[in-house]
Amino acid sequence: MHSPPIVGLLGGGQLGRMLMESANRLNIRMNVLDTENAPAKQISAHDGHVTGSFKDRASLRKLAETCDILTAEIEHVDTYGLEEVSSKVKVEPSWKAIRIIQDKFHQKEYLSKFNIPMAEYRELHKNSAEELKAIGEELGFPLMLKSKTQAYDGRGNYSVKSQADIPAALEALNGRPLYAEKWAHFKMELAVMVVKTKDGVLSYPTVETVQENSICKLVYAPARNISDTINRKAQELARNAVAAFEGKGVFGVEMFLLEDDSLLLCELASRIHNSGHYTIEACALSQFDTHLRAILDLPIPPQSLEIREPAIMLNILGGSAPDSHLKIAERALSIPNASIHLYSKGDARPGRKMGHVTVTASTIQEAEAIIQPLIDFVDGTQRANTQTSKPRPNIGVVMGSDSDLKTLVPGLKLLKDYFGIDPEVEITSAHRTPTYMAEYASSAASRGIKVIIAAAGGAAHLPGMAAAHTSLPVIGVPVKGSSLDGVDSLYSIVQMPRGVPVATVGINNSINAALLAARILGAFDARVQRKVEEYAQSAKEENLDIKGVKLREIGWEAYHEEMQKR
Structure with missing residues (x-):
């Protein structure tokens, strides 16, 4: 293989770190623009990295001078800066695609031209209660109020269940450009990772994502309890959506499966994605491998995107304690077939993605059984980290x-x-x-x-x-x-x-x-089982040792008279 071009990466977080792991295996030089000790830089020892913000125009120019091709691990970049340097260095995917996709309202407007099925939506021009009320009356409640930009992991979204929620929703998203989306009554959330190459569009199989507090908690690969038809339709929808944009690389496509088995696109990301982490262990080529191959025009055998073994990915989210994620990782060491990925992001913060664990097995049911103790431990840790320590209803x-x-x-x-x-x-x-x-x-x-x-x-x-x-x-x-x-x-x-x-x-x-x-x-649950046994024993004692004794002592006539007075 000839010496590949130098890749410049905007953003050096956990996605950049895993992309760097793939680059290192192929001796691909990757220069990262991010803070000095960003996770991606920690595993790549060379002096080509740039310290600065991926939103800073001068830092972007400096990175562009050191590489042959630019890509990004995050949408929230300065696309006008990318446009400026695009005459001197390749930008993949295109800055035009990133600009459209980073504004979720414009993303929907653009995709609507290609007959991509999506929930109905309306733009807010004044961000007023009257305006949102009118939209609610038109689309119906509940609806989702969303920020057009800078929204991820639930940040920038607010569910408006009725008119009574309107003031709180507008206050929570105050100062943001907004649009409202009709509520999608879905039975499952699905995702498909898509690879756009110089030769066409490929896709990984459909996976199921489970969200908790609007943050992805679990990914099941392949998706549970969906037909081959739905799997094919979901991949087709994802490929059609990505094909509408310029440029090469990996895109993450999230969608809703409705009660009638129809599909609605939720949103699209112009980058490697959390829902594709399972590919590291489950597929011959991970999403990080294929992203690099796609932007560098290297071969990607389609069979290498197939799932070799079912997998479940669990995100490790930070809790209130700085080392909360380490305790989860330590517990995962005892889980069979578990691959642990820690992102080296320093101290944990509540809700911050600190790592993930992927379990593989011969069947998805076997993988569920293997990972369940770890899920229970994570749930227990999260409950302990809440101020009230109130358990989640079961x-x-x-x-x-x-x-x-x-x-x-x-x-x-x-x-x-x-x-x-x-x-x-x-x-x-x-x-x-x-x-x-x-x-x-x-x-x-x-x-x-x-x-x-x-x-x-x-x-x-x-x-x-x-x-x-x-x-x-x-x-x-x-x-x-x-x-x-x-x-x-x-x-x-x-x-x-x-x-x-x-x-x-x-x-x-x-x-x-x-x-x-x-x-x-x-x-x-042994605790609940003991309480059930105690309840049965107390009922037995009350019936035999209390009521029975009293009946024998006073006789049935007197006992009956007492019962009538109760």
Whole structure:
């Protein structure tokens, strides 16, 4: 292989560091423009790096003088500076593509010309409450208010669930250029890494991403429970979107899979991407390898983008303690088939990406089983780092109407007061709010919910419809109505069709629903299992040792009279 051109990189964070690892293996010289001790510079000992900001025009010119081709690991660069130096040095992908993509509103406007399916959106011109209210009335609530620029990892986004949220949303994004986007009621978030070369557009397989607090937490490669058809359509959508832009390199494409199995593009990144980290272990060529090969016109065999072995990637996010990420990495050392990547970014900060762990296995189910203890440890660490140390809800309780709440209160109190479980409680109807109901059920598992209790009266479709949209166990509570004494609800819930099971308790019996939910959790949580055993023992003692003794002492007639007075 002839000596390759020198690559200039704008940004030396974790993406630049992993790109440098690929460059080093091929003896590709890469000069980095970033702070003096940036993660990418730490593993590349030469004097060609430039210390400065990738947004500074003078620093950019200095970098351009030292290399043959420029690329970026971040969108938030000075594209006018890139345009200025593009007559002297190649810029990949094109500064024109980066300029469009770094403004999410302009990105959508541009892609709309190519018939790329996206959620409806509207630009805000005045950033006023009246303007946002009018958009909400047009698109419907909820909607997502977004900053056009400088938005990533949830920063710059605000969910507006109703008109009441408008003042807080505008205050949170004050001073930013804004647009509003119609809410996408999705059942899964997907991503595809795309490689644009001089010869065409290639794509890695479709993966599933799980977000927590608007930050990617997990990536499943390949995506779980999607058909070959959806996999192909997602890759086609991603390739078509990327093909619309000038330049070469790797692009990250995020999208929503809707309830009807249609796809909507969420957004596109003109760079290597967090959702593609799994490729380091799972594919013959990682996204970092292919980015370098694409911009340098080196061969990329398409077969090398295929997944050799299923993988799950877990982001290591910083907590309140400066060394919180190191504790997670230390725990990961004991996880089989785990590859640990630490980014050498110094002290941790809450929500800061400090590293990631990738687990591979022969099946995605095996990989899930291997990585689950590490996920549990991370979740436990995050709970310990919160000020309240309040655990994330693992039981979801839904009701079709607020009139059902009185039926659920005994079970809710039992869960909270006895078992120490504070459930997530929502009102959603299978008939009045079917879209929200479907979104709630389909996203429950990604929020950490392990079991759902659903109470409904009358036709009582809520438990069954919830079960149809999730793989979690669902417990139905038939609620006694004004007619038929709740028998109609009982029959509706218990007579589910084969393939969509719903556990059903007696009419108005939220206590049994709570106990069954606790037993399900207890199968995996020793603390909850002990509480279940204690509850059963106390019920036995109360029935035999207290009530039975008293009945024998005073006789059944007197005992009955006392019962009547209660």
